[in-house]
Amino acid sequence: xxxxxxxxxxxxxxxxxxxxxxxxxxxxxxxxxxxxxxxxxxxxxxxxxxxxxxxxxxxxxxxxxxxxxxxxxxxxxxxxxxxxxxxxxxxxxxxxxxxxxxxxxxxxxxxxxxxxxxxxxxxxxxxxxxxxxxxxxxxxxxxxxxxxxxxxxxxxxxxxxxxxxxxxxxxxxxxxxxxxxxxx
Amino acid sequence: xxxxxxxxxxxxxxxxxxxxxxxxxxxxxxxxxxxxxxxxxxxxxxxxxxxxxxxxxxxxxxxxxxxxxxxxxxxxxxxxxxxxxxxxxxxxxxxxxxxxxxxxxxxxxxxxxxxxxxxxxxxxxxxxxxxxxxxxxxxxxxxxxxxxxxxxxxxxxxxxxxxxxxxxxxxxxxxxxxxxxxxxxxxxxxxxxxxxxxxxxxxxxxxxxxxxxxxxxxxxxxxxxxxxxxxxxxxxxxxxxxxxxxxxxxxxxxxxxxxxxxxxxxxxxxxxxxxxxxxxxxxxxxxxxxxxxxxxxxxxxxxxxxxxxxxxxxxxxxxx
Numbered sequence: 001x002x003x004x005x006x007x008x009x010x011x012x013x014x015x016x017x018x019x020x021x022x023x024x025x026x027x028x029x030x031x032x033x034x035x036x037x038x039x040x041x042x043x044x045x046x047x048x049x050x051x052x053x054x055x056x057x058x059x060x061x062x063x064x065x066x067x068x069x070x071x072x073x074x075x076x077x078x079x080x081x082x083x084x085x086x087x088x089x090x091x092x093x094x095x096x097x098x099x100x101x102x103x104x105x106x107x108x109x110x111x112x113x114x115x116x117x118x119x120x121x122x123x124x125x126x127x128x129x130x131x132x133x134x135x136x137x138x139x140x141x142x143x144x145x146x147x148x149x150x151x152x153x154x155x156x157x158x159x160x161x162x163x164x165x166x167x168x169x170x171x172x173x174x175x176x177x178x179x180x181x182x183x184x
Numbered sequence: 185x186x187x188x189x190x191x192x193x194x195x196x197x198x199x200x201x202x203x204x205x206x207x208x209x210x211x212x213x214x215x216x217x218x219x220x221x222x223x224x225x226x227x228x229x230x231x232x233x234x235x236x237x238x239x240x241x242x243x244x245x246x247x248x249x250x251x252x253x254x255x256x257x258x259x260x261x262x263x264x265x266x267x268x269x270x271x272x273x274x275x276x277x278x279x280x281x282x283x284x285x286x287x288x289x290x291x292x293x294x295x296x297x298x299x300x301x302x303x304x305x306x307x308x309x310x311x312x313x314x315x316x317x318x319x320x321x322x323x324x325x326x327x328x329x330x331x332x333x334x335x336x337x338x339x340x341x342x343x344x345x346x347x348x349x350x351x352x353x354x355x356x357x358x359x360x361x362x363x364x365x366x367x368x369x370x371x372x373x374x375x376x377x378x379x380x381x382x383x384x385x386x387x388x389x390x391x392x393x394x395x396x397x398x399x400x401x402x403x404x405x406x407x408x409x410x411x412x413x414x415x416x417x418x419x420x421x422x423x424x425x426x427x428x429x430x431x432x433x434x435x436x437x438x439x440x441x442x443x444x445x446x447x448x449x450x451x452x453x454x455x456x457x458x459x460x461x462x463x464x465x466x467x468x469x470x471x472x473x474x475x476x477x478x479x480x481x482x483x484x485x486x487x488x489x490x491x492x493x494x495x496x497x498x499x500x501x502x503x504x
Contacts, residue, residue: 091379
């Protein structure tokens with residue numbers, strides 16, 4: 001977070017992280033669509049339209065004489081580009097971890113979560129706010145909240161939201177929740 | 185000669201230049217196609233090719249007329265070279281530090297000119313290669329084993345609150361104004377913190393700076409990783425060569441200094457002396473910025489405001 005008393009601007013960075021195809025880019029696009037800012041997202045994509053490096057967008061809100069400028073990034077989930085993920089995480093104030101609740105992808109979710117834990121250690125979820133999205137919640141075979149919480153060994157206090165990014169269900173709520181923790 | 189023989193021959197020619205360690209052709213998604221030179225392992229080439237594709241993609245996003253990106257490190261140089269009018273492929277070179285860059289760039293120009301018509305006429309040749317998820321996972325597992333241990337947090341992954349006072353921002357702006365006065369036509373020139381936060385620009389910061397700052401930081405940080413993968417060393421600067429401009433990116437300790445100059449207006453030797461003076465002064469100035477131990481009193485009102493704002497977009501029921 002950067003607080004500039006000169007121009008009265010607070011800059012903050014939120015990163016969407018998670019395994020490949022879990023819905024990180026969709027979540028960001030849906031969020032920006034809801035806020036009427038869909039043109040503000042830029043993506044570094046592969047030739048097949050998947051995230052090669054990151055998606056990036058910024059949102060700006062005014063309150064009295066202060067401006068809050070939020071930078072929203074998503075890291076690529078593709079393991080081939082794993083080396084680029086720490087660049088995306090640099091300087092982040094909060095993380096939205098996007099779980100794909102399909103049972104056969106549980107291991108991928110755990111691997112991605114473990115990777116985050118290796119980057120941040122005990123700070124994850126304590127000094128560094130995290131919110132977890134259980135995405136694709138509408139699938140009949142979706143893993144239960146308890147199963148994911150147990151598999152990821154989530155600490156108490158980490159908010160978990162069942163979400164459907166394609167339909168916008170709980171997308172704003174999860175983003176709002178991470179911001180609340182960042183600005184606590 | 186068939187396409188692959190032409191490419192191989194050109195890569196070998198580049199590799200034979202004194203000081204060049206490796207040369208390779210990649211598809212724009214980062215999949216290496218052909219290489220010349222000795223690599224430590226296949227993991228190394230895949231890792232560098234993936235990072236090179238990220239560098240190439242971001243540089244192309246920042247600039248429409250990309251010629252090459254030059255990463256100058258303490259122990260190596262790395263070049264990502266665009267093909268004119270073809271963004272499906274790019275060339276990369278790793279070299280030692282004491283190389284004749286002029287010779288290399290001249291040879292690269294000849295090589296791209298020779299390879300380009302073949303790529304253009306070859307249709308799908310050489311094929312856009314890809315690897316299965318299992319192969320990728322296997323590559324990356326082995327790749328990470330060679331890397332700086334992932335459990336030691338990267339120095340760039342820091343999350344702290346930095347507070348900039350009015351006097352500090354004024355100082356930074358004065359430094360940038362001083363630099364742009366010396367370097368006529370230095371536009372845009374800005375300072376960003378690690379993570380991509382823009383903090384000062386020669387003009388006033390504007391919304392467009394946010395994206396530029398984010399992309400420039402991402403490019404620089406990826407270049408830093410390439411230097412680490414190849415030689416476990418730091419980098420000094422990144423130069424992006426465009427048709428009529430140079431874009432320079434330097435490290436300032438806690439972030440980057442970025443400036444774009446018209447080619448006719450800059451003497452490279454002079455710049456190389458001048459910029460480090462400024463980056464040192466920027467670094468010193470930024471050290472004065474306080475690392476906020478406690479979040480300032482304005483956080484709570486902001487929190488309430490954000491909660492109220494986003495509640496108007498919230499979904500109450502599960503759809504369907």
